[in-house]
Amino acid sequence: MSAGQGQEATEYDIVSLTSVIDSRAHMVTDVELSSPHAMRMGRYEALCGHLIAPAPLIEPDGARCPRCDELDRALRPARQRVRRNRGLGRLRT
Template sequence: MTVTGEPGQCESGRPYHGPPTTVTVTCCLDKHAHEVLDVELAAAASRPDGLVHAICGHVIAAAPMVAPDGPPCALCSAVMDVRQAGSRRTG
């Protein structure tokens, strides 16, 4: 599991409202590591099926988080590249 993005709070303890944070989650069905928004991962905990939606649109049945990441999802990687390029232009 890999976490990317900014922390949820500033040093002052106030909430941070920066870009969404993603977590890398490997799907036990396609064996690829997908990027999932942290809020999506948190919301999945309250769902009976526990499935999460990756930023590429894939519905993930998460592999155990202690397992090594699978190969990266090409579409998730492309979405992350576009997000990072956009944040460099606006930041």
């Protein structure tokens, strides 16, 4: 039994990488970026399933992959706004 089973889904950091093959900006998880097999090959599996070879990171992102955008929105939990007291209002008792 792995340590992660039975717990809520882990939130991953997601990075946008432009593929040299289709010139689209695909979303890739931090887990995929740091996996040994992907680092050896220099290709990473995007959320949409495409195996991408990233373009140089100094180039601007290409057009966004619509499937990656859709999956990215589904993976990210709805964030609740945190209400914070600001300024002198928080000093009042």
